[in-house]
Amino acid sequence: GAGVSQSPSNKVTEKGKDVELRCDPISGHTALYWYRQSLGQGLEFLIYFQGNSAPDKSGLPSDRFSAERTGGSVSTLTIQRTQQEDSAVYLCASSPGGGQGSSGANVLTFGAGSRLTVL
Amino acid sequence: SQKIEQNSEALNIQEGKTATLTCNYTNYSPAYLQWYRQDPGRGPVFLLLIRENEKEKRKERLKVTFDTTLKQSLFHITASQPADSATYLCALASWDMRFGAGTRLTVKP
Numbered sequence: 001g002a003g004v005s006q007s008p009s010n011k012v013t014e015k016g017k018d019v020e021l022r023c024d025p026i027s028g029h030t031a032l033y034w035y036r037q038s039l040g041q042g043l044e045f046l047i048y049f050q051g052n053s054a055p056d057k058s059g060l061p062s063d064r065f066s067a068e069r070t071g072g073s074v075s076t077l078t079i080q081r082t083q084q085e086d087s088a089v090y091l092c093a094s095s096p097g098g099g100q101g102s103s104g105a106n107v108l109t110f111g112a113g114s115r116l117t118v119l
Numbered sequence: 120s121q122k123i124e125q126n127s128e129a130l131n132i133q134e135g136k137t138a139t140l141t142c143n144y145t146n147y148s149p150a151y152l153q154w155y156r157q158d159p160g161r162g163p164v165f166l167l168l169i170r171e172n173e174k175e176k177r178k179e180r181l182k183v184t185f186d187t188t189l190k191q192s193l194f195h196i197t198a199s200q201p202a203d204s205a206t207y208l209c210a211l212a213s214w215d216m217r218f219g220a221g222t223r224l225t226v227k228p
Contacts, residue, residue: 093216113162
């Protein structure tokens with residue numbers, strides 16, 4: 001697609017429910033990133049995919065969080081048994097390449113985000 | 120541990136002045152550093168990239184410097200305008216991309 005698409009744009013859920021957030025990156029972009037941004041805060045790194053593989057899962061806050069990417073394209077971030085502290089905007093970004101040796105290919109294009117509110 | 124620090128949470132300046140934002144990092148050896156702009160309710164937008172072997176990069180009213188000895192980047196907006204008001208984020212490229220907390224710039228008419 002022309003840009004990075006995220007859905008849903010807004011999600012309100014009850015504590016304890018599971019949620020799935022979807023990211024559709026720019027076509028051909030091999031690298032995909034998930035970040036979390038709480039109100040008035042910076043971007044907290046969650047996970048990074050190069051193709052379908054996630055070399056770095058260290059940012060996932062707990063084992064309630066998981067992410068997958070299939071076909072080198074769409075990614076889903078799943079939060080199980082949501083808690084109120086999970087409320088935030090979840091941002092997805094994609095880039096043409098990945099890794100330190102990629103000669104500057106890591107310019108990220110972000111989606112508009114998915115705003116999650118856990119009641 | 121690795122850290123990316125942007126010197127101030129908020130910066131207020133008068134229209135026409137030069138805004139200078141700072142990004143310091145520790146325990147990184149980035150191949151390059153990037154600056155992004157974020158407006159409320161939107162995702163960050165890429166502005167400039169500077170490589171480790173470059174001292175300075177310019178784009179219109181924007182200038183970025185990169186000092187790998189000091190582990191610091193400075194981001195300047197000259198002849199600032201109210202439309203430049205936004206949050207500015209620096210990002211370091213390692214095997215992934217990590218961001219600083221951002222500096223919220225307000226340019227007053």
